Amino acid sequence: MLNMLRDITQAVARANSLESALNILVSQTRIAMATHCCSIYILEQHNLVLSATEGLEKSAVGRVSMPLTEGLVGLVAQREEAINLADARIHPRFKLFPEAVEEDYRAFLAVPIIFQKLVVGVIVVQQPEARQFSENEEAFLMTLAAQLAVVIKSLKHKATITNVQQQVVFNGVTASSGIAIAHGLVLGGTISLEQPELHCVDIDSELLRLKQAMQRCSDMLSAISQRFEREKSGDVASIFTAFQLLLDESSLGGEYAREVALGWQPESAVSRVSLRYIEQFLAMEDPYLKERASDIRELGQKVLRQLIEPGRLEVDPDKPVILVANEVDATLLAEFPRQKLAGIVTERGGVNAHAAILARALGVPAIVGTDDVLSTDIDKKLLVLNATRGQLLVSPSPAVVEEYQLLLDADVEKQKQFSAELSLPSVTTDGQRIQLYLNAGLLSGIASEIAEGADGIGLYRTEIPFMLHQRFPSESEQIDVYKRVLSAAGERPVVMRTLDVGGDKPLPYFPIKEDNPFLGWRGIRLSLDHPELFLVQLRAMLQAGGRGNQLQILLPMVSNLDEIDQTLAYLEQAFTELNQELNTILVRPKVGVMLEVPALLYQLQDVAKRVDFVSVGSNDLTQYLLAVDRNNPSVSSLFDSYHPGILRALQLAVDECHQYDLDVSVCGELAGEPYGALLLVAMGYRKLSMNQASLARINYIVRRVSQQDLSELLKIVLRQSNGQQVRTLLGQFMQTHDLADLINP
Known part of the structure; x- marks a missing residue:
């Protein structure tokens, strides 16, 4: 059974269209289960539509449709559970569809196909004789449905995108609010197999170029295969091993080389061989063999990518663009020319991944988790990114572009309104002073205006300069960076966080491979394990700080x-060494700890005896309290900073810090959100650190509310049972205080 499951799953996963995938699925499932009939129904706008069958009338495909309230198939989708009947005809929900010609069938087994809590469709097997399907048969079908849910969901989504010349809407998750109108720049998108047929002059050099590209491709496939082997996913690893075999001289790799030897450029050679074999396989009648065409296509595109886009892309577009990619790492985002980056759209990543945090810091609209956006040809097409709603519009009509341009103009006016008060102190209407600080660290050189309107820099992320180097920066290089940061802040305080890598912030020259990086070797753990690096950073900070406070x-x-x-x-140790080396007396800086790990929440009395302040990292604290990997799209929807349990933990933290006379601030993303800032002020936090894009808005809002009103609101908020109820209450509060239009453009 396991081999059958693997074969069916791999065959369906390799299909390049929903129709071919479903036909393979019903054909191979019927054979594997030795049944007379297998059919699949796909949910389309609240109706289950017969989409593929082996055993029913073929002409009924696309014609038989039922709402969830009708038929046994509808009942399976309604209940979201399997139904196994010896004789379907005697069930009160049995409904006959004459056009399907299913009168002869009695035994009935159907299971739902569910992707992330939502029913995608229903798979059904039937037999003429009245009998109960066995537990093993039921388990097989349920396992198959679970394994294929993500594939069918993905192919179903692709099938809805028919013509990108017409307006197409992709949905994602908001990572950084805002609107952008620009042309798309796709990094890592699908490369077309249809390459120009060009002859080469130097066959030997072109053969070498092809060989190098295939080797890079093979190395990449080998690394992926080994990773899946380590993760005990041998079935998946075998797919990549099979691709490697296709690169051999005795297979497609040899065919590519022979075409180059005949005088074709490598790109043309790969294209010609791939298209030739794809045509041959598509002409075959056997569904399994027909699907091998997708293997040839995928391998051809992998080799072409190594030929066309070897290594890192150098990106500097002429005009601002919306960057579209599978995933954007923090290094690429930090290196990308800011004035050329209008927006970001990714297929992967979570709203609290480091790249998403950087997008918010830059004030760049961004959405993540945008399914299948790279499967469509949108490179250089006009895009409208409504990140506030989590939408990407491709090839919008002139009327739609005009409407969004009006929204953009209105938002610009709103920002001017906020900025007009930025120089005024952040004080509530009843006189409570709230200090607003900046989170910084995007560039090695920080302009002096970065601290304008802020009370200081509440979090300088020293890892960003480390990420932009090809090696660990030297002591003198770090001193130079830190001095510029301190200078940019004028006389204001600057909180520098020691190196915080690991998790979603890897260093390219210091890779860390872990099964669960967010619970692994990161932050202070890594620094203490490498004192030779840690002491260099501490020495650099102390020298940059000099004799100031x-x-x-x-x-x-x-x-x-x-x-x-x-x-x-x-x-x-660093302090003593430097005082001796420099023959001077440096000022000993204040030291604080980030409150991210929940255990520390219960040791604040002991913490207060050792350090001067605490800074709450709300992102990681939320992640660890809720046991949710914020980068995992399967569970990222469960990451909720407004979960009442999180809010109670934040209240406990500020109360404990006040009790033990420990200075406290919040530097996580929550501090830069209007709802979050109001709650934190209500709890008693008086220092909030945020991205520059949030500073003016938060200052504007704080100046229009009273501590007394917020305290009353908090009492009700903390009694709620979920985050959505909390947001509803906050929305009502904003509405009452005429602040609702400040949340979204």
């Missing part, structure tokens, strides 16, 4: 008191 040092990912003690010992 501006610098404060923040320790990330602290999970126990020993880590604080070890860090303070290293800081004392």
Whole structure:
């Protein structure tokens, strides 16, 4: 049975269209289960439509349709569970569709196909004799449906995109609010197999170029295969191993080389061979063999990518663009010319991934989790990104573009309104002063205006300069960067966080491979394991701070008191060494810890004896309290900073810090959100650190509310049972105070 499941799953996964995938599915499932009939119904606008069958009348495909309230198939979708009947005819929900010619069938087994809690369709097997399908047969069909749910959902989505010349809407998850209108720049999109047929002059050099491209392709496939083997996913690994075999001289790899030897450029050779074999396989009658055409297509595109886009792309477009990619890493985002980046759209990634946080810091509209956007040819097409609604519009009509341009203009006016008060102190209507700080660290050189309107820099992410280097930056290089940061802030305080890599922030020259990186070797753990690197950073910070009181040092990912003690010992070592080397007396900076690991929440009395302040990292604290990997699209919807449990933890943190006379601030994303800032002020937080794009808006809102009103609101909020109820209450509060239009453009 396991081999059958694997064969069916792989065959369907390789299909390049929904129709061919469903035909393969019903054909091979009917054979595997030795039944007379197998059919699949796909949910389309609240109706289940017969989409493929082996055993019913073929002409009924697309014609038989039923709402969820009708028929046994509808009942399966309604209940979201399997139905196994010895004789379907005697069930009260049995409904006969004459056009399907299913009068002869009695035994009935159907299971729902569910993707992320939503029914995608129903798969049914039937037999003429009245009998109950066995538990093994039922388990087989349920396992098959579960394995194929994501594939069918993906192919179903692709099938809805028929002509990109007409307006097409892709839906994603908002990572950074805002609107952008620009042409698309696709990185890592599908490369067309239809390459120009061009002859080459130097056959030997072109053969070498082809060989190098195939080797890079083989190395990549090998790495992927090994990763899946390590993860005990041998079935998936075998797919990539099969691709490697196709690169052999005795297979397609040899065919590519022979075409180059005949005088064709490598791109043309790969195209010619691929298209020739695809045509041959598509002409075959056997559904399984026919689907091998998709293997040839995929391999051809992999080799072409190594020929056309070897290594990292150098990106500097002429005009602002909306960057479309499978995933955007923080390094690419930091290196991309800011004035040329209008928006970001990715297929993968979570709203609290590091790249998404950087997008918000840049004030760039961004959506993530945009299914199948790369499967459509949208490179250089006009796009409208409505990140506030999580939508990407491809080839919009002139009327739609005009409407969004009006929204953009209105938002610009709104920002001017906010900015007009940025120089005024952030004080509630009843006189409570709230200090607003900046989260910074995007560039190695920070312009002096970065601290304009802020009370200081509440979080300088030192990992960003590390990520932009090809090696660990030297002590003198770090001193130079840190001095510029301190200078940019004027006389205002600057909180510098020590190196915080790992999780979703890898260094290209210091790869960390872990099964669960968010619970692994990151933050202060890594620094303490490499004192030779940690001491260099501490020395650089101390020298940059010099004899002033501006610098404060923040320790990330602290999970126990020993880590604080070890860090303070290293800081004392660096301090003593520098005073001797420089023959001067440096100022000992304040030291704080990030409250991210929940365990530390219950040790704040002991923390207060060791450090000067606490900075709450709401992103990771939320992630760890809810046991949700914020980068995992399967569970990222469960990541909710407004979960009442999270809010109660934040209330406990500020109460404990006040009790033990420990200075406290919040530097996570929650502080830069209008709803989040209001709740934090209500709880008693007086220092909020946020991205520059949020600063003016939060200042504007805080100046229009009272601490007293917020305190009353908080009492009700903390009694709610879920995050949506909390948001509803906050929305009503904003409406009552004429602030609702400040949330979304």
